[in-house]
Amino acid sequence: MIELRDDALVFRFPEVCESASLSIDFQQTLRIPDDRKEYPLPAGLGRFPLRHVDDFAGRVSPGWVEQGGVMLPMYQSEAMWLNFRAGFAAEYDAAYFFAVKVAAGKINAVTGQPWRDRLNQNPQDYLVVPKQPWLDGFCVAEGMIRQFVAMPLGEGYTAEEQLAGKAEWGGIQIMVVPMKREVFEARARKRAEWARSRCVVRESSPAYEMGLAPGGRMRQKIYKDRNSLADWDLEHGSRCFVHIVNSLVWRKITGQPPPSKPPTAAEYARAGIPWYEWYDDDQPALPGMDALAGLKSVATLKVEKGDEALPENESIPVDRVIKLTPQTPSREPSKYKM
Amino acid sequence: MKTTFGCFVRERRETLLRENADYSLRKVAGRIQVEPSYVSKIERDQVAPPSEETIIRLAKDLKEDSDVLLALAGKVSSDLRGAILKRPRLFAELIRQMKNAPDRAVLRMVREVRDGKW
Numbered sequence: 275m276i277e278l279r280d281d282a283l284v285f286r287f288p289e290v291c292e293s294a295s296l297s298i299d300f301q302q303t304l305r306i307p308d309d310r311k312e313y314p315l316p317a318g319l320g321r322f323p324l325r326h327v328d329d330f331a332g333r334v335s336p337g338w339v340e341q342g343g344v345m346l347p348m349y350q351s352e353a354m355w356l357n358f359r360a361g362f363a364a365e366y367d368a369a370y371f372f373a374v375k376v377a378a379g380k381i382n383a384v385t386g387q388p389w390r391d392r393l394n395q396n397p398q399d400y401l402v403v404p405k406q407p408w409l410d411g412f413c414v415a416e417g418m419i420r421q422f423v424a425m426p427l428g429e430g431y432t433a434e435e436q437l438a439g440k441a442e443w444g445g446i447q448i449m450v451v452p453m454k455r456e457v458f459e460a461r462a463r464k465r466a467e468w469a470r471s472r473c474v475v476r477e478s479s480p481a482y483e484m485g486l487a488p489g490g491r492m493r494q495k496i497y498k499d500r501n502s503l504a505d506w507d508l509e510h511g512s513r514c515f516v517h518i519v520n521s522l523v524w525r526k527i528t529g530q531p532p533p534s535k536p537p538t539a540a541e542y543a544r545a546g547i548p549w550y551e552w553y554d555d556d557q558p559a560l561p562g563m564d565a566l567a568g569l570k571s572v573a574t575l576k577v578e579k580g581d582e583a584l585p586e587n588e589s590i591p592v593d594r595v596i597k598l599t600p601q602t603p604s605r606e607p608s609k610y611k612m
Numbered sequence: 613m614k615t616t617f618g619c620f621v622r623e624r625r626e627t628l629l630r631e632n633a634d635y636s637l638r639k640v641a642g643r644i645q646v647e648p649s650y651v652s653k654i655e656r657d658q659v660a661p662p663s664e665e666t667i668i669r670l671a672k673d674l675k676e677d678s679d680v681l682l683a684l685a686g687k688v689s690s691d692l693r694g695a696i697l698k699r700p701r702l703f704a705e706l707i708r709q710m711k712n713a714p715d716r717a718v719l720r721m722v723r724e725v726r727d728g729k730w
Binding site for chain 1: 631632716719722723724725726727728729730
């Protein structure tokens with residue numbers, strides 16, 4: 275079962291294990307410059323609000339109602355990352371394990387392949403949480419992603435349009451599969467032992483349906499799964515469609531204001547908001563797949579199309595980088611002044 | 613004996629402190645924007661539990677459920693209060709009906725995110 279709690283999707287599998295729960299929230303963040311440089315991880319600046327699509331059935335397209343799920347608001351060219359928090363099984367002193375598949379416009383963010391309802395290992399098309407605490411973009415090379423950036427569907431920027439050749443789905447698709455209870459218990463026991471010797475706006479536009487396009491380059495590994503497919507409880511997977519609404523029409527649909535715009539790169543630097551790096555030397559990463567490696571970034575496509583240049587895309591210095599470990603995984607600075 | 617608000621907070625903070633020095637009384641107080649001496653009094657139940665806003669900040673900092681902390685403080689969050697006041701008869705009846713039901717039955721009542729065709 276999936277419920278909405280404090281603007282997070284909470285996937286629970288009580289039939290598998292009481293502790294088998296995974297919370298996923300969507301963090302506002304800085305859109306890193308799309309300038310051929312590689313950046314560390316930017317901070318989380320708060321959760322995007324999430325609402326049931328069913329609550330606004332009369333104001334969104336019938337297609338969205340048919341797809342179900344939830345929706346969130348994003349401004350054009352705004353960036354986001356996904357924050358994963360696995361439930362803690364106190365009796366084993368370990369967080370429960372999940373396989374999480376993430377797609378944008380039904381294009382898998384790890385492989386670039388079209389959505390499939392099963393987990394696959396050849397190539398691996400999912401993340402393992404809690405080993406993978408976040409996902410910031412499309413995996414374009416080993417240890418490298420291109421940031422998730424919202425763009426209107428139908429203008430040719432999204433990964434879906436670049437790879438599938440059409441603007442059909444948009445949004446984000448997520449599937450979560452818990453580890454089999456007996457496998458988790460055995461692993462956790464072993465680990466514990468080792469420790470003793472982690473509307474329609476049916477009127478005129480702006481177009482309100484958004485998809486995710488590739489932005490700037492960021493250092494982030496997608497970790498290889500060391501488990502076998504048989505270790506995952508495929509009978510108990512749950513999935514959810516997360517629709518992305520243009521923030522400019524969010525209020526028309528929901529009656530509520532969208533979050534304020536995230537800071538520009540210059541404001542981010544001026545406010546002294548830190549950057550982050552995940553310290554994980556010994557973990558093997560997945561290679562980037564050719565399909566995703568060939569994606570063109572929003573800035574590149576804007577030049578090719580002769581569109582207005584991506585605003586606020588100047589390079590910025592990376593002054594303060596905080597190293598994070600599994601013991602201190604938070605990318606949400608408690609205080610910063612804008 | 614019934615767990616008090618202060619006792620629960622102190623135990624939770626000290627558990628976190630064993631793993632991470634950021635959970636000293638002084639550092640927690642700084643993050644939730646109150647004086648360390650106030651947190652000390654809260655933990656020893658020498659003062660009444662703090663305001664809803666402070667309890668929510670404290671719950672977030674201690675990675676605890678804010679509804680659980682509010683309940684220990686004898687409070688109900690304002691969003692829940694608002695929801696009940698909007699439809700008092702309906703929610704009062706619902707809570708009375710469900711008060712002795714097992715967790716699993718209550719969880720079945722939780723609104724699920726609906727998956728559709730895609």
